[in-house]
Amino acid sequence: xxxxxxxxxxxxxxxxxxxxxxxxxxxxxxxxxxxxxxxxxxxxxxxxxxxxxxxxxxxxxxxxxxxxxxxxxxxxxxxxxxxxxxxxxxxxxxxxxxxxxxxxxxxxxxxxxxxxxxxxxxxxxxxxxxxxxxxxxxxxxxxxxxxxxxxxxxxxxxxxxxxxxxxxxxxxxxxxxxxxxxxxxxxxxxxxxxxxxxxxxxxxxxxxxxxxxxxxxxxxxxxxxxxxxxxxxxxxxxxxxxxxxxxxxxxxxxxxxxxxxxxxxxxxxxxxxxxxxxxxxxxxxxxxxxxxxxxxxxxxxxxxxxxxxxxxxxxxxxxxxxxxxxxxxxxxxxxxxxxxxxxxxxxxxxxxxxxxxxxxxxxxxxxxxxxxxxxxxxxxxxxxxxxxxxxxxxxxxxxxxxxxxxxxxxxxxxxxxxxxxxxxxxxxxxxxxxxxxxxxxxxxxxxxxxxxxxxxxxxxxxxxxxxxxxxxxxxxxxxxxxxxxxxxxxxxxxxxxxxxxxxxxxxxxxxxxxxxxxxxxxxxxxxxxxxxxxxxxxxxxxxxxxxxxxxxxxxxxxxxxxxxxxxxxxxxxxxxxxxxxxxxxxxxxxxxxxxxxxxxxxxxxxxxxxxxxxxxxxxxxxxxxxxxxxxxxxxxxxxxxxxxxxxxxx
Amino acid sequence: xxxxxxxxxxxxxxxxxxxxxxxxxxxxxxxxxxxxxxxxxxxxxxxxxxxxxxxxxxxxxxxxxxxxxxxxxxxxxxxxxxxxxxxxxxxxxxxxxxxxxxxxxxxxxxxxxxxxxxxxxxxxxxxxxxxxxxxxxxxxxxxxxxxxx
Numbered sequence: 001x002x003x004x005x006x007x008x009x010x011x012x013x014x015x016x017x018x019x020x021x022x023x024x025x026x027x028x029x030x031x032x033x034x035x036x037x038x039x040x041x042x043x044x045x046x047x048x049x050x051x052x053x054x055x056x057x058x059x060x061x062x063x064x065x066x067x068x069x070x071x072x073x074x075x076x077x078x079x080x081x082x083x084x085x086x087x088x089x090x091x092x093x094x095x096x097x098x099x100x101x102x103x104x105x106x107x108x109x110x111x112x113x114x115x116x117x118x119x120x121x122x123x124x125x126x127x128x129x130x131x132x133x134x135x136x137x138x139x140x141x142x143x144x145x146x147x148x149x150x151x152x153x154x155x156x157x158x159x160x161x162x163x164x165x166x167x168x169x170x171x172x173x174x175x176x177x178x179x180x181x182x183x184x185x186x187x188x189x190x191x192x193x194x195x196x197x198x199x200x201x202x203x204x205x206x207x208x209x210x211x212x213x214x215x216x217x218x219x220x221x222x223x224x225x226x227x228x229x230x231x232x233x234x235x236x237x238x239x240x241x242x243x244x245x246x247x248x249x250x251x252x253x254x255x256x257x258x259x260x261x262x263x264x265x266x267x268x269x270x271x272x273x274x275x276x277x278x279x280x281x282x283x284x285x286x287x288x289x290x291x292x293x294x295x296x297x298x299x300x301x302x303x304x305x306x307x308x309x310x311x312x313x314x315x316x317x318x319x320x321x322x323x324x325x326x327x328x329x330x331x332x333x334x335x336x337x338x339x340x341x342x343x344x345x346x347x348x349x350x351x352x353x354x355x356x357x358x359x360x361x362x363x364x365x366x367x368x369x370x371x372x373x374x375x376x377x378x379x380x381x382x383x384x385x386x387x388x389x390x391x392x393x394x395x396x397x398x399x400x401x402x403x404x405x406x407x408x409x410x411x412x413x414x415x416x417x418x419x420x421x422x423x424x425x426x427x428x429x430x431x432x433x434x435x436x437x438x439x440x441x442x443x444x445x446x447x448x449x450x451x452x453x454x455x456x457x458x459x460x461x462x463x464x465x466x467x468x469x470x471x472x473x474x475x476x477x478x479x480x481x482x483x484x485x486x487x488x489x490x491x492x493x494x495x496x497x498x499x500x501x502x503x504x505x506x507x508x509x510x511x512x513x514x515x516x517x518x519x520x521x522x523x524x525x526x527x528x529x530x531x532x533x534x535x536x537x538x539x540x541x542x543x544x545x546x547x548x549x550x551x552x553x554x555x556x557x558x559x560x561x562x563x564x565x566x567x568x569x570x571x572x573x574x575x576x577x578x579x580x581x582x583x584x585x586x587x588x589x590x591x592x593x594x595x596x597x598x599x600x601x602x603x604x605x606x607x608x609x610x611x612x613x614x615x616x617x618x619x620x621x622x623x624x625x626x627x628x629x630x631x632x633x634x635x636x637x638x639x640x641x642x643x644x645x646x647x648x649x650x
Numbered sequence: 651x652x653x654x655x656x657x658x659x660x661x662x663x664x665x666x667x668x669x670x671x672x673x674x675x676x677x678x679x680x681x682x683x684x685x686x687x688x689x690x691x692x693x694x695x696x697x698x699x700x701x702x703x704x705x706x707x708x709x710x711x712x713x714x715x716x717x718x719x720x721x722x723x724x725x726x727x728x729x730x731x732x733x734x735x736x737x738x739x740x741x742x743x744x745x746x747x748x749x750x751x752x753x754x755x756x757x758x759x760x761x762x763x764x765x766x767x768x769x770x771x772x773x774x775x776x777x778x779x780x781x782x783x784x785x786x787x788x789x790x791x792x793x794x795x796x797x798x799x
Contacts, residue, residue: 234747356670364678371682382689384707386758389685396677520724520744581747600744603721609744 003068003147006056010147013049013104014137016042020130023123036119039126043111046133047104054101057146058088066157069150070094076159076577078548086170087160092294092310093146095173099290100136102174102181107133110185110210117203124192132184135317143310159548159577168228176221176248180286182214183251186258187283190276191325194332204266204275209636211259212494216632218252223625234583234598236518236613238621241390246369247289250362254282257358260351268348268413273336274355280325285362287318292369343415350408357401364393395450402457402506405499406464428467432460444515444616454510462503465496490638498631504624511617512594518613525606531614535559536568536597538610549573551584554599554608558588572599594618687758695764696735702761708737709756717751730755730767741769748774 020042023035057070061084066072070093075084089098107129114122140146163169189207193199225248230238239245258278264271291314342348368385376382410416410424436456440446472492478484517531523538530536539555556568568586575582585598593616600609689707690700700706713736716729726741728751739757749755749772759769 360674364681367678368682371686383686384689385682386685386687389681392681392685393678396681397674522722522724583747600724601719603719607721609724611744 002056002060002065003149006053006060006147007141007145009049009053009056010137010141010145013046013053014134014141016046016049017130017134017137020046021127021134023130024127027120032119032123035123039123040111042130043104043107043126046130047108050097050101050104050137053147054088054097057094057097058085061085061088064157066155067149067151067153068146069148070146072150072154072157074157074160076157076548078576079157079160079165080547082170083160083165086164089173090160090164093140093144095177096136096140096144096294097146098174098177099181100133100140102177103129103133103136103184105178106182106185110188114206116206121189121192121196121203124195125188128188128191129184132188139310139313139317143313156577159575162549162573162575162578162580162582163232165575166228166232168224168231172221172224172228175217175224179214179216179218179221180248180251180289182210182217183255183283183286185210185214186255186279187325190279191328193276193336194325194328197332197335199272199336201266201269204262204272208259208262208266211255211262212632212635215252215255215259216629216636218248218255219625219628219632222248222252223622223629227622231585231587232582234585234611236516236585236596236598236611236615238618241368241387243369244289244293246365246390247285247292250365250369251282251286251289253358253362253365254278254285257355257362258282260354260358264348264351268340268342270338270340270348271352271355272338273333276333276336277329278355278359280322280329284318284322284325285366287314287321291315291318341414345411345416345418345421347408347411347413347416350404350411353404354401354408357397361394361397364397365390368393395454399453399457402461402502405502406460409464409468409495409499424467424471425464428463429460432456432463435459444511446514448514451510451514454506458503458506458510460503461506462500465499465503468492469496490634494631494634494638496631497634498628501624501627501629501631504620504627506624508618508621508624512615512621516613516615516618518611520600520609520611522603522607523610529612531612533561534595534614535562536595536612538608539567540606541599541602541608544571546573548577549575549582552599552602554586554597554610556586556597558595568595568597570597570599572602589619591619592616689756692730692732692737693735695737695761695767698764700761700764702763705758705760707756707758708761708767709754710737711754712749712751714751730757737765737767739767739769741772743770743772745772746774750774 020039023039023042026035059065060068060071061075062081064071064075064077064084066075070091074091074094075087079087087094089095107126110122110125110129114125186207189203189210193203222245225245226238229240230236258275261271261275261278265275291311294310294314340348368389372382372384406425406428407421410421433456436452436459439459440452440455444451446452469488469492472488473484476484476487478487519529519531521529523529525538525540528535528537535558537557537559539557541552541554544551544553551571551573553569553571556570558565558568566588568588570586571584573582573584574580583598585596587597588595593614596611596613596615598611600611602608687705687707688700689709692708692710694700695708700708708730710730710732713729713731718727720726724742724744726743726745728739728741729736730739731737740762741757741759753774756773757767757769758771758773759767761767
């Protein structure tokens with residue numbers, strides 16, 4: 001009975017979404033206040049019904065209702081409860097349901113937190129959300145219904161893919177989806193503005209917070225995915241330029257560009273038409289990502305069992321969305337183009353460069369991701385574009401704008417004298433050169449010039465962001481250090497923390513890529529491996545039986561300068577139901593290095609293939625991401641009152 | 651059109667834009683052309699349709715009972731086949747968890763000669779329902795030929 005209710009609720013929310021959408025057509029005939037109130041209630045109802053059907057599906061999982069095909073395929077009696085719950089979004093049908101749930105949640109939030117923008121815009125935004133919701137609900141109901149029954153009812157389920165039975169995977173998809181789907185907010189805003197044909201600058205301040213929130217979740221989601229890959233896949237890597245990773249990374253780059261262009265739009269009233277185009281592109285990339293993941297057209301870790309019909313459905317929707325919104329943009333955007341003069345040393349120009357490079361990088365990654373598809377559909381040949389392409393493109397296009405980040409934060413609007421920038425950065429520049437030289441050549445003695453550049457840029461970024469905060473601290477009139485710290489406007493913290501985060505991420509990437517020690521070797525019980533001043537001894541392997549898997553757990557003792565420090569327990573798990581083998585790496589981390597041990601194949605009773613990696617400073621990657629997220633939080637919740645006192649800083 | 655000061659500025663602007671965009675495109679196209687890896691089947695390799703000693707991908711099924719692991723180092727050899735032909739694969743490294751005999755895989759590496767492949771990377775399918783599209787496609791074509799016979 002419960003699944004039928006779920007089905008009915010989904011159908012009800014689809015019809016409410018249609019009502020919500022239709023509000024856009026009755027503009028002329030119905031009073032705005034009525035439409036506004038109605039749209040608010042409709043949004044609440046949509047969210048409520050989708051949420052309840054989501055709960056019903058979760059309930060089906062928790063109570064092992066294998067009469068549902070989806071539950072039977074992705075769960076099992078012996079699965080731990082927390083994984084039964086996360087299995088709800090462990091495969092296609094449920095994850096699309098999560099997609100819609102998140103979309104309805106964003107819709108609901110827009111309906112609540114939009115007091116500062118006119119009602120007519122809000123109603124239009126909600127109506128456009130209505131059509132998006134309607135599409136995805138129909139998509140669920142017709143092509144991927146998680147409430148479909150199966151007959152005969154199996155006694156037990158086929159279990160959740162063991163790759164997904166990991167704590168990181170419980171929250172990675174929801175976080176990523178919140179970010180992914182959040183790109184719909186700037187999209188519906190852009191469409192509403194285009195329909196209206198004019199814009200008030202104060203509305204952009206409203207939009208910017210939503211964009212920051214979306215960016216924040218996207219950052220968090222991608223980081224979690226990366227962190228999970230590092231711990232779970234057993235290769236010691238954290239980014240593979242897999243098409244699906246790219247699918248989440250492209251919207252991230254685009255929304256990062258949008259974040260910056262909106263600053264110009266808000267403060268100077270220019271780049272508005274561009275911001276709107278970027279909003280449309282960001283959402284299109286997000287839809288494209290959904291298409292890539294769901295259609296299975298590309299080789300990927302994330303490709304589930306696929307059905308071409310679903311891909312076609314999304315592809316059609318994608319073309320309609322892109323076609324219509326770009327058409328609308330073409331007709332209406334000329335009214336939104338404004339010019340103001342600014343020099344090459346102005347903040348406007350710096351942010352323009354930021355947008356130029358980010359957009360081109362996005363495009364280059366898009367090209368590399370889609371090229372295999374294009375070439376195989378044109379029958380040129382089956383090809384793949386490997387990681388070297390992306391690494392090259394990414395470093396070639398990112399390093400210039402990272403260099404510009406430091407001067408950019410010291411520029412003012414309209415124009416800045418070279419002297420000012422030079423005065424601020426002259427010392428910092430030399431300190432950075434010296435520090436990075438010492439690190440790259442004395443501590444680590446690199447052979448690669450690019451390492452010098454990357455470390456220099458990272459240090460330069462971190463130091464100049466710190467300097468900006470310190471400069472402001474020194475000029476405030478407050479007496480106490482605490483009041484001084486509080487008096488710094490939060491946008492400065494937001495910006496500085498995020499930029500320092502980028503610096504940390506670059507350091508993490510560079511050190512772990514160029515200075516890791518990787519040992520892949522055959523070890524017998526009792527064998528030792530020495531890396532620098534540490535040695536690792538392979539003591540043995542024991543069998544541990546768990547609820548739904550059997551683990552062969554290696555025991556590695558770790559000695560530093562011949563003193564025993566701790567033991568590692570990497571595992572090779574074989575899951576009972578899907579007969580899959582999974583590697584669980586054992587990692588010991590501190591600020592300076594990770595030691596990463598994973599078991600490979602068993603060769604004989606007492607000899608195994610083993611991976612031992614020593615990765616210096618890889619933790620900086622996660623710290624950097626955390627700083628970026630913290631910066632985002634400052635951006636959303638920060639006070640903007642004190643802005644006037646620092647008009648120079650803007 | 652007179653070359654006024656305003657026009658001059660405009661022309662410079664467009665020239666700069668043009669050069670910037672063309673250099674970006676040049677970088678991207680160069681990187682793309684350097685890093686494209688073509689996909690071949692064992693049959694194509696045997697028929698000399700695949701280049702020797704150039705980075706390529708080959709996909710197929712791992713032949714049952716063909717995997718031979720060295721007991722002292724990481725060398726592995728095995729046979730990958732489609733329905734018509736087979737090639738010998740040499741690989742040094744750790745095979746992915748989901749690699750097993752009788753399964754579809756994709757490898758990146760170089761052909762030493764028409765029936766020996768030196769793999770640098772081995773990708774196995776990621777869950778039991780999933781097969782790399784290239785391999786699925788190839789198997790489908792092969793089986794069509796097979797049934798016609």
